[in-house]
Amino acid sequence: MKMDEVDKELKELIDDGIKIFESLRSEELKKFILNYETWYSKSILYIKKFNNNRLDDFRTLYKLEKRKDITYSTYTISDALNGISVPSRKIKPSSAYSKVLQQVNILKATREILKSKIYQIQELLQADIFDNELNSAKELNKKGFYRAAGAICGVVLEEHFSKIIENHNIKINKKNPTINDYNDELKSHSIIEIPTFRHIQLLADIRNLCDHKKDNDPTKEQIEDLINGTDKIIKTVF
Numbered sequence: 001m002k003m004d005e006v007d008k009e010l011k012e013l014i015d016d017g018i019k020i021f022e023s024l025r026s027e028e029l030k031k032f033i034l035n036y037e038t039w040y041s042k043s044i045l046y047i048k049k050f051n052n053n054r055l056d057d058f059r060t061l062y063k064l065e066k067r068k069d070i071t072y073s074t075y076t077i078s079d080a081l082n083g084i085s086v087p088s089r090k091i092k093p094s095s096a097y098s099k100v101l102q103q104v105n106i107l108k109a110t111r112e113i114l115k116s117k118i119y120q121i122q123e124l125l126q127a128d129i130f131d132n133e134l135n136s137a138k139e140l141n142k143k144g145f146y147r148a149a150g151a152i153c154g155v156v157l158e159e160h161f162s163k164i165i166e167n168h169n170i171k172i173n174k175k176n177p178t179i180n181d182y183n184d185e186l187k188s189h190s191i192i193e194i195p196t197f198r199h200i201q202l203l204a205d206i207r208n209l210c211d212h213k214k215d216n217d218p219t220k221e222q223i224e225d226l227i228n229g230t231d232k233i234i235k236t237v238f
Contacts, residue, residue, distance in 0.1 A: 003118050006046075010111040013043050017104035024080065025097040032093075033081055036100075040077075043107050050117075051110035058106050061099045077103075126163070130156050130234055134227055141223045149223045150210030153230040154179065157203065160234045164191065167238075179204040192237055203229045 016039055023031040040062060047058050063078035070079070070086050072095060080096035133156050140149035161182035165172060170185055183200045186192045192200070206226045209218045218226075 003114075007111065007114065007118075009042075010046060010107065010114065013039065013046070014104060014107050014111065017043070017100070017107060021097055021100040021104060024094055024100055027094045029080075029083075029093055036077070036081065040103075043103070047106060047110055050114045051106070054106050054109070058103055061103050075099075126159075127234075130160070134231055137223075137227050141220060141227065144220075146218045146220060146223045147210040150207055150218055150226055153203075153223075153226045154207040154210070156230055157200075157207070157233065158182065160237075161186070164238060179207060186237070196233075196237065199229060200233065203233070 016035070020032060020035050020039055023029075023035070044055070044058060047055050061077060063076050064074055067074045070084070070091065071089065072091055075084075075086075075091050075095050077096045077099050080093035083093060085092045133152050137149040137152040140146075140152070157179050158177075161179065162177075165182065165185060168189060168191065170189055172181060172185060174181055179200065183192075183197060183204065186200075187194075187197045203226055206218060206222050209216070209222070
């Protein structure tokens, strides 16, 4: 299952959990009993896989293996499912509604952890890809393929800037924005300061020199500056 599908199912489980919580709180016991067991079985699989340190908490909210007495604090969801009541202590099935809510909150936390892990993995993978691409650019530059090396740097910069723009919820009207388009947006939204803005302009000029065959060929030194500058930007501008 893809991660976006996992996230979608977790959201659906959270929504269903809230409905189950509300049915128990309002003492709609038939609806609660009908839906809870399936929800629990699905939810605990995600807790176990993505938030294992809360697995015991999730389970004990459902059922306590050992207890001396049934009190409000030791009354569990399993008791509610079995219709257990303690009238002398005003304990009844609906008394377990707060335990269901705690389980829903654990599931919510699991979804946030998963989203955070996905983001971290994506960032690490992207950084690794960029490093590999810049290494390729260095090899091409050594062998005299200056334009090709410069083109690789341009792609790396554009992809990096595109991610920054997305993370900051900035919209660009252009369908295919250039490095300079991204640079203008970064400056106007105070993500970068003037020295960095000018540095990126210089990198964009060298990159553009690689695209226009009618102009003078870029030099090895210029491409080295472009590679080093690209490496610095992707590691310092976020």
